Amino acid sequence: MRQRPDWTWTAAPALALGLGVVLAAAGLVLGRPDVALLGAPLLLTAALGRQRPPAGEAGLDVAVDSRLDRREDGSTRPRVEYRVGLAVPPGTELALVRLRLVGGRSRVLAVGPGTTELRGEVALLGVSGPQEVARAELGLATGDAALVAGPLGPVSAERVLAPAFAPVADLPLPPGLRGLSGVHDSSRPGQGGDFRDVGPFVPGDRLRRIDWRTTARRSSTPGEVSELYVRRSLATSDAAAVVVLDSRDDVGEVVAQWGANRAERRGTSSLHLARQAASALAAGTVRRGDRVGFCELGGAHRATAVGSGDRHLRRVLAAVATTRAAGVLSGVRRLPPVPPAALVYVLSTFLDDVAGAAARTWRSRGHRVVAVDVLPAPRLGGSTPAQRLAHRVVAAEREDRLEDLRSVGVEVVSWAGAAGTAGRRAQLRALSRRRPAPRGAVGAR
Structure with a gap:
């Protein structure tokens, strides 16, 4: 970003001029030449300070280069190298760079006129998602700070850190299957599925599916074939799933930071867990051979249409990784579109009723809805008695919301439960073995 700076005069030349005139006048009145000579440097400074503003453009840019810093124990810690490029017009005596780095660290650097970059x-x-690595502002000053300009900017650069996840192997199925091919047996006859029954041969049946034993057993005359019988199978179809991520807010595990919500102090955040869950569910759905879509509930209202394949999965994972908190806890005017008979995953902290209302609406429309609770396990250390009491009230209200969802047939999975990864997999495995409740069913568990 380059622009011509807007230079403004400071009070330094006027103060030097006024003090020089006072000293010169006092020396003349008192007959003290030494006192009058004290004002000469000030008058000279004021005369030199009335210079023309420096000509030329000024600017700065911020760039980020990523690398992995390997520790001795073999783990990796993501680190980045930032670069702040400076463009200072000739005649500038001092440039001040205010730099704010990820983690809340801030510093002010004074650089000379010949400096072109800072590294x-x-x-x-330690969380996923977009992170602002560096934010810089530039201020300029001439000799004796007679002219100043700025601040120019701010200019920032960010880095997106993808969540670490493992695809979920056992996933539930929606109440209905769509498509003419897939990996799941449908209820209609066709090819590719499990055995359905044995029936008479009709035009269109393949000869290799003739059941000669049944044909011979049902023949009226021994040694003669009156009618052929074929083994019929079920057709295969695929399932459609939509991952809905509530990105209206981002809550950390440190309860004392729920008010300030500073990223460097709140610990593991709910949106980080939601990105992990969304990536794992989407990858597991695609690897099973089904179709998946992604959309945000609130925030930027971004949506990725339902699709399948590795290329589509990369698009979904990129959309999940770049999801950021909107910071506005407002309601949702229009629900994201969901294909018919789809499985809907609603990922939220359920600290209010917006996500729960959306889950109930999709359940009433005949979808199988799984509410994924992504609120981190609370850490109450350092919190005040008032904050502990407020947390108990909020937790009780949230549990009531989750119980209301269960009462209308919405299945609830805790992604950050006390049992950890094993407990999460056990919950999803139990859902995969459970038949979806029919439309309008209440209290199905």
Whole structure:
């Protein structure tokens, strides 16, 4: 970003001029030449300070280069190298760069007129999603600070850190299957599925599916074939799933930081867990051979249409990784579109009723809805008695919301439960073995 700076005069030349005139006048009145000579440097400084503003453009840009810093124990810690490029017009005596780095660190650097760039290295936070690595502002000053300009900017650069996840192997199925091919047996006859029954041969049946034993057993005359019988199978279809991520807010595990919500102090955040869950569910659905879509509930209202294949999965994972908190806890005017008979995953903290209302609406429309609770396990250390009491009230209200969802047939899975990864897999495995409740069913568990 380059632009012509808007230079403004400071009070330094006027103060030097006024003090120089006072000293010169006092020396003349008192007959003290030494006192009058004290004002000469000030008058000279004021005369030199009335210079023309420096000509030329000024600007700065911020760039980020990523690398992995390997520790001795073999783990990797994401670190980035940032670069702040400076363009200072000739005649500038001093440039001040205000730099804010990821993690909340802030510093002000004074650089000379010949400096063209600043470099440094900083570690990213231990959560996924977009992270602002560096934000810079530029201020300029001439000799004796007679003219100043700025601040120019701010200019920032961010880095997107993809969540670490493992595809979920056992996933539930929606109440209905769509498509003419897939990996699941449908209720209609066709090819590719499990055995259905044995029936008379009709035009269109393949000869290799003739059941000669049944044909011979049902023949009226021994040694003669009156009618052929074929083994009929079920057709195969695929399932459609939509991952809905509530991105209206991002809550950390440290309860004392729920008010300030500073990223460097709140610990593991709900949106980080939601990105992990969304990526794992989407990858597991695609690897099973089904179709998946992604959309945000609130925030930027971005949506990725339902699709399948590795290329589509990469698009979904990119959309999940770049999801950021909107910071506005407003309601949703229009629900994201969901294909008929789809499985809907609603990922939210359920600290209010917006996500729960959307889940109930999709359940009433005949979809199988799985509410994925992504609120981190709370850490109450450092919180005040008032904050502990408020947390108990909020937790009780949230549990009531989840119980209301269960009462209308919405299945609830805790992604950050006390049992960890094993407990999460057990919950999903139990859902995969459970038949979806029919439309309008209440209290199905």
